Amino acid sequence: MYCYECGEKLALVLHNQEGLVPFCKKCNEYRFPQFATAVTIVAANREKDKILLAKHRDQSDYILFAGYVKKGETAEKTVTREFKEETGLNVVKYKYMSSRYNAAKNLLLLNFSVIAERGEPQLDKSEIDEVKWFTFDEALEFVRKDSDAEAFLKAAVADLKKS
Numbered sequence: 001m002y003c004y005e006c007g008e009k010l011a012l013v014l015h016n017q018e019g020l021v022p023f024c025k026k027c028n029e030y031r032f033p034q035f036a037t038a039v040t041i042v043a044a045n046r047e048k049d050k051i052l053l054a055k056h057r058d059q060s061d062y063i064l065f066a067g068y069v070k071k072g073e074t075a076e077k078t079v080t081r082e083f084k085e086e087t088g089l090n091v092v093k094y095k096y097m098s099s100r101y102n103a104a105k106n107l108l109l110l111n112f113s114v115i116a117e118r119g120e121p122q123l124d125k126s127e128i129d130e131v132k133w134f135t136f137d138e139a140l141e142f143v144r145k146d147s148d149a150e151a152f153l154k155a156a157v158a159d160l161k162k163s
Helices: 075-087 136-142 148-162
Strands: 011-015 019-024 036-044 050-056 065-068 091-102 107-116 128-135
Touching (some): 036 075, 036 148, 050 148, 065 075, 075 091, 128 136
16 A cells, blocks of 8 residues: 555554554555445335336346446435436435445445436436336346345335335
């Protein structure tokens, strides 16, 4: 690990209650690990009985809508922007659900459940090959197994069934 400011090799140094934290001796600063942040979106219809899933380019599994949070953007803004960009539909209502860290991608995922406006999705073909409305059971059957998407979908379906 190297300092993102000066390039100096970092040493692990005990930091109060944080434990061992990378430290730059040249800058005399702790360098807490940085990671990207993205949102994932479980999109339901207004009747709250169907879930919209996507097949992204060159993938065989259905997954959730997702996108990276841009610098200076809130997670909530990312949710509405990404969903509109990928489907052409507006978000009527959204709710933060939970988060998960994906170590393989060094990515913090913030999951939201949204209610989509009525209408036919207009796909961004540069990102998405297909979208499809599924019943809750179908969505759980077709989403990528043992994935962050499956975990988020299970929680959102349980929440939607309560409302």
